Structure formats: C-alpha cells, structure tokens
Amino acid sequence: TFMNALTGADFTCYPAASEIHKDFYHLLEVYLDAVFHPLLSELSFAQEGHRLEFSHSSDPDSPLEHKGIVYNEMKGALSSPSARLSEALNAALFPDVTYGCNSGGDPKEIPQLTYSELKQFYETFYHPARCLFFFYGNMPLEGHLDFITEHALNGVSPVAPLPPIPLQPRFEAPIYRDCLYPIAPDEESEGKTLIAFGWLTCSVAEQQEVLALNILEVILLDTDASPLKMALLQSGFCKQVNAFIDVEINQIPWGIILKGCRPEDADALERVVRDTLENVCTTGLSLTAIENAIHQLEFHRSEITGDHAPFGLSLFMRSGLLKQHGVDPAVGLRVHSLCDSLRRKAVEDPGYFGRLIRTHFLDNSHFVRLVMRPDSSLGERELEAEKEGLARIKASLSETQKRVIVEEAGKLTEFQKREEEGDIDVLPKLSLDDIPLSAKDYLLTKEKVGPLTVFHHPVFTNEIVYADLIFDLPDFTEADLPYLRLFMVALTQVGCASRSYRENLEYIQGNTGGIGAGLSLNVSASD
Numbered sequence: 001t002f003m004n005a006l007t008g009a010d011f012t013c014y015p016a017a018s019e020i021h022k023d024f025y026h027l028l029e030v031y032l033d034a035v036f037h038p039l040l041s042e043l044s045f046a047q048e049g050h051r052l053e054f055s056h057s058s059d060p061d062s063p064l065e066h067k068g069i070v071y072n073e074m075k076g077a078l079s080s081p082s083a084r085l086s087e088a089l090n091a092a093l094f095p096d097v098t099y100g101c102n103s104g105g106d107p108k109e110i111p112q113l114t115y116s117e118l119k120q121f122y123e124t125f126y127h128p129a130r131c132l133f134f135f136y137g138n139m140p141l142e143g144h145l146d147f148i149t150e151h152a153l154n155g156v157s158p159v160a161p162l163p164p165i166p167l168q169p170r171f172e173a174p175i176y177r178d179c180l181y182p183i184a185p186d187e188e189s190e191g192k193t194l195i196a197f198g199w200l201t202c203s204v205a206e207q208q209e210v211l212a213l214n215i216l217e218v219i220l221l222d223t224d225a226s227p228l229k230m231a232l233l234q235s236g237f238c239k240q241v242n243a244f245i246d247v248e249i250n251q252i253p254w255g256i257i258l259k260g261c262r263p264e265d266a267d268a269l270e271r272v273v274r275d276t277l278e279n280v281c282t283t284g285l286s287l288t289a290i291e292n293a294i295h296q297l298e299f300h301r302s303e304i305t306g307d308h309a310p311f312g313l314s315l316f317m318r319s320g321l322l323k324q325h326g327v328d329p330a331v332g333l334r335v336h337s338l339c340d341s342l343r344r345k346a347v348e349d350p351g352y353f354g355r356l357i358r359t360h361f362l363d364n365s366h367f368v369r370l371v372m373r374p375d376s377s378l379g380e381r382e383l384e385a386e387k388e389g390l391a392r393i394k395a396s397l398s399e400t401q402k403r404v405i406v407e408e409a410g411k412l413t414e415f416q417k418r419e420e421e422g423d424i425d426v427l428p429k430l431s432l433d434d435i436p437l438s439a440k441d442y443l444l445t446k447e448k449v450g451p452l453t454v455f456h457h458p459v460f461t462n463e464i465v466y467a468d469l470i471f472d473l474p475d476f477t478e479a480d481l482p483y484l485r486l487f488m489v490a491l492t493q494v495g496c497a498s499r500s501y502r503e504n505l506e507y508i509q510g511n512t513g514g515i516g517a518g519l520s521l522n523v524s525a526s527d
Contacts, residue, residue: 002310003027009090009103009249010165011324017310020435021139025147026428032151035131040122043415045115046408052393057409060402064394066111066386075107081181081194085257085372088179089196092368093253097168128152129159134320136312164326165250168200174367178263181372182379189374193263195238197273198255200366204322207331208345210247211297211338212356213254217243218293219285219353220277221256223509224493225502231276232258237265248321254360266371277361281354290346290353292510294339299513301335302462464513473519484519491517 002017014035016027050068054060077083087102094100105113131152135144183189202209220228221243229241239260246253258269306314319329331338345352397405445456476484492508492515495501508515 002313004309007103008321009099009246011321013316013320015310015313015316017137017312020430022434023430024137024139025143026430028144028147029151029428032148035126036128036152038122040119041415042115043412045118046412047416049113049118050111051408051412052390052405053409054405057413058406060406063387064390064405066390068110070105071107071110074102074105074110077104078102078107081372081374082257084179084181085194085196085370088177088372089198089255089368089370090253092175092177092370093198093200093366094168097166099165099168099249125162127159128156130162132320132323134312134316136310136315167203168251168366170200171366173365174369176369178371178373180375180378182382183374183376185376185380187374187376189376191239191260191262192374193261194370194372195258195261195266195269196255196368196370196372197258197270198253198368198370199361199364201252201254201360201364204247204250204252204325205327207322207327208338208341209356210252211342212345212353213245213252213360214247214297215290215293215342216353216356217245217254218296218509219289220280222293222296223505225505227280228256228273228276230502231272232256232269235269235272237261237269237272248317250325263371263373266369270369274362277357281357281362284350285353287346288506288510291343292506294342295510296513298335298339299464303464303513304460304462481521488517488519 001019001023002015004016005014006012014031016024016031018024018027046068048069050066050071053065053067054062055065056062078087087106091100133144133148135141181194183192201213204210218226220226221241222229224230224233229243232238232241238258240258242257242259244253244255244257256273261269304311306312315333318332322332323329443458445458447454447456473484493501493505496504496507499507
C-alpha cells in the first residue's frame with residue numbers, strides 16, 4: 001500500500017496503490033475527491049501555506065512571525081548547501097522559464113502568495129481535461145475508466161489543453177556566477193566551496209540523444225576510474241565529483257558538481273574539464289567503455305524496483321512525464337531496442353559520441369559556471385533580514401489589524417481541533433473479510449554448494465540475479481570498528497585478482513549492476 005503527493009519541476013502527481021481490489025478503489029475515491037473536489041478553505045491555506053502570527057498567538061506585543069507548513073518545509077529544504085546550489089544552477093540555466101523557479105516555493109516569495117491566487121491557480125490547472133490518469137497493475141482497466149468517469153468526469157465541460165512549456169532561449173555567451181551559502185559561525189570554511197558546471201543540451205523529444213547523454217555521464221563520471229572524474233580528483237582541486245542529468249523536463253540539463261574546492265581554483269577546474277573532454281574527442285571512446293556504460297543503463301532500466309515506492313510509479317516517471325511534452329510515452333518504456341540502436345551507432349559511426357561532446361559541451365555557449373562559497377555570517381544576516389522585514393510589517397499594523405491576526409490565530413486553533421475530532425466514519429473502510437486470509441508464499445530453498453550454504457529465492461526479476469554474500473565477523477575490539485568501516489568503503493574500490501583498481505572498476509561496471517559492501521552490527525539481546 002502506498003500513498004503520497006509529489007511535486008516536480010513542471011507537474012504534480014498524486015499516486016496511491018494497493019494490492020487489495022476494494023482498498024484500491026477506496027484510495028482512488030478519496031484521491032479523486034481530494035484533487036477534484038477540495039474544500040480549499042482559507043484556514044487550510046493559512047495552515048498549509050503561510051500566515052502571519054504573533055510568537056505568542058494571543059499577545060500582539062510579542063514578535064510577529066511567518067508560519068505555515070510548506071513555508072517551514074521549504075526553509076528546511078534549502079538549509080543544505082547542495083539544495084541551494086541546485087536551485088541557483090537551475091535559476092542560472094533557465095532564467096526565462098519555469099524551470100528556473102523553485103517548484104516547491106522559495107521561502108522569500110511564499111509569503112507573497114494570496115489565497116485568491118491559489119484558488120485561481122487551482123481552477124486553471126486542476127481541471128480534469130488537464131489531468132493525465134495513469135494506471136498500472138493487474139486489475140481490469142475498464143473498471144478504472146468507469147470509476148473516474150463517475151467520480152471526476154461526469155458533467156465536466158472540456159477546456160482547451162494547456163500550451164506547452166516554452167523552450168529556454170539559448171545563451172549567446174557562457175554565464176559565470178558567484179554566490180554564498182551559510183555555515184556555522186565556528187565552522188572552518190577552507191576547502192568547502194562548491195563549484196558547478198552546467199550545460200543545456202537537447203530536447204527531451206530526442207530520446208536516442210538523451211540516452212546517449214546518459215551514457216556519456218556513465219562513461220565520463222560514473223566511477224573513480226572514469227576519465228573525467230579521475231582527472232578532476234587527481235587534479236587536487238576538489239575532493240568529490242558528482243554528475244547530474246535531468247531527463248524529465250523539456251530540455252535536458254547536464255552537469256558536474258564539485259565539492260571540497262577553493263574558489264580560486266575554479267578556472268583551473270574548468271580547464272581540467274575542457275582539456276579532458278577535448279582529449280576524449282581526439283582519442284575517441286573505446287567500444288568496451290561504451291558497452292560497459294550501455295550495460296549499466298540497460299541493467300538499471302530492466303530492474304523491477306520502485307526505489308521504496310511501487311514499480312508502477314517509476315514507469316509513470318519514465319513515460320507519463322514524456323506524454324506531457326508531446327513525446328510518445330511508450331518510448332520511455334523501451335529498454336533493449338534503444339540500447340541496441342546505440343550499440344549499432346557506436347560501431348557504424350565511431351565519431352558519434354565525440355561529436356556529442358563537442359556539440360553539447362565544448363562548443364555549447366549555453367554554459368553556466370557557479371562558484372558557491374561558505375559564509376559564516378550569512379545565516380545570521382538572513383535571519384536578521386527576515387526579522388527586520390517582520391518588524392516593519394508589525395510597525396505598519398493598526399490596532400485593528402493586530403486584533404484580526406490574534407482572532408485568525410484563534411480560529412485556526414479551533415479549526416485544527418475540529419479537524420482532529422472529525423468524523424472518520426465518512427472514510428471508506430475495509431473489513432477483515434476483504435483481506436486475503438493467506439499471505440503470499442515466496443519459496444526459499446536451502447542447499448549446500450561446496451563449503452557454502454546457499455539460500456535461493458526464485459521470483460520473477462526480469463532475468464537479473466541478486467546475490468548477497470554474508471560473513472560472520474571475527475571478534476573485534478571496539479577500538480578497531482572504525483577501521484572495519486573504512487575497509488568496507490575501500491573493499492569494492494580496489495584492485496582484485498590480476499586486475500588493477502581501474503581495471504576492476506571497469507570490470508564491475510561491464511559485468512554487474514554494481515557491487516557494494518556493508519556492515520550489520522547489532523546489540524546482543526542477552527548481554
């Protein structure tokens with residue numbers, strides 16, 4: 001069973017799942033009602049969105065504060081340096097379209113949103129004709145269509161489809177930008193600068209090229225032995241290298257995030273990137289490297305996994321989001337045919353990937369370099385600016401306006417109490433009779449293979465074998481446990497048998513979906 005609501009850069013979706021037929025329709029009924037027939041009361045907006053309230057809600061002489069669930073969630077979300085860097089990079093790459101805005105809401109802007117604007121937005125965008133319904137599973141589709149007709153579509157007049165999101169106009173020259181992120185006043189700032197390089201590449205409609213850009217990310221930056229990642233790490237100018245590509249929006253951003261840098265090394269790091277890419281273009285990529293990367297993508301796209309969510313939701317992300325950009329959604333579900341076409345392309349046209357690198361990275365003027373430095377006083381300055389803004393608002397309030405804020409806080413408290421005491425009997429329920437009496441039985445066989453005891457669990461996995469090798473730990477002193485953890489980190493990133501560290505990482509990439517090592521340390525129940 002799964003329930004959630006997810007907001008992306010250009011969509012919001014409301015997924016729910018259940019393996020029990022009756023429960024599935026209960027969830028669908030509640031979700032359709034919540035999405036298409038919400039109360040959207042002003043008190044809900046104050047609770048969920050934002051409101052002004054005195055720190056002691058009944059005392060107008062206490063400090064004024066911004067409150068609201070989403071407002072505080074977004075303040076928390078932007079407290080990490082990585083989140084700030086991501087938002088700043090999107091804003092720089094997409095200055096003229098919605099992708100440059102924080103889709104969850106910028107805390108500085110959220111207090112400007114009015115209740116009437118929310119209602120207007122809802123009425124414009126949450127029309128059933130502007131909704132994509134996506135079903136996955138083994139229940140008959142006809143029942144789903146009848147259900148949404150009855151609960152969402154009956155009596156609704158059609159409206160014109162929304163126009164597509166415009167494309168970001170291309171830059172004539174690269175953009176170089178410096179910004180700050182807060183650290184604690186007593187925190188050391190040396191070597192904590194973040195540097196990002198980002199390019200805007202092809203349209204999401206060019207799915208084979210999108211896959212090729214994914215493959216370039218794997219070849220160039222997937223492991224510590226990848227040419228671009230290795231060059232950056234060996235330069236000594238950074239301590240961590242991460243890549244990013246967003247394949248769910250109408251134009252594909254591709255980039256590199258570097259951590260553990262110094263701001264004065266930004267030029268040198270950019271030279272390392274450009275020189276390495278130029279060298280790759282000149283020398284070309286080996287068919288082995290290309291095949292290893294394709295193997296990785298083919299493997300992970302073939303896995304039946306939802307990353308802690310139902311598998312159907314991952315299929316929606318791969319296909320439904322293409323649909324809203326006018327791309328055939330079936331293309332996003334193809335795995336082997338797309339990979340095979342790229343294999344043929346690599347053999348028939350050895351210069352294909354080199355041309356992609358030159359087109360999208362070396363000769364692409366739509367490039368952003370972001371240097372984000374730590375600042376030990378920024379957090380305090382931001383807090384003071386917020387307090388000063390609230391103090392100015394408070395100073396401008398009349399006694400009547402102050403009394404209204406106190407009264408609204410009281411109404412919200414009463415509203416929340418009524419919500420807590422609401423009649424839950426209005427919700428559809430299951431009885432024990434609706435639940436299968438027996439759980440699913442997954443066979444587990446045990447056999448001896450040489451010195452090993454092997455447990456085998458046969459289940460449909462799209463022909464992928466998952467293996468766990470489990471070893472008892474010998475006796476360890478507590479003082480040695482940190483070294484054991486260090487050994488676990490290093491174990492899968494060193495040479496093995498006759499292979500060097502670099503050869504071994506390439507071997508793992510070409511022959512497995514990945515190898516990891518970890519510890520399971522448990523407190524003894526008896527001692």
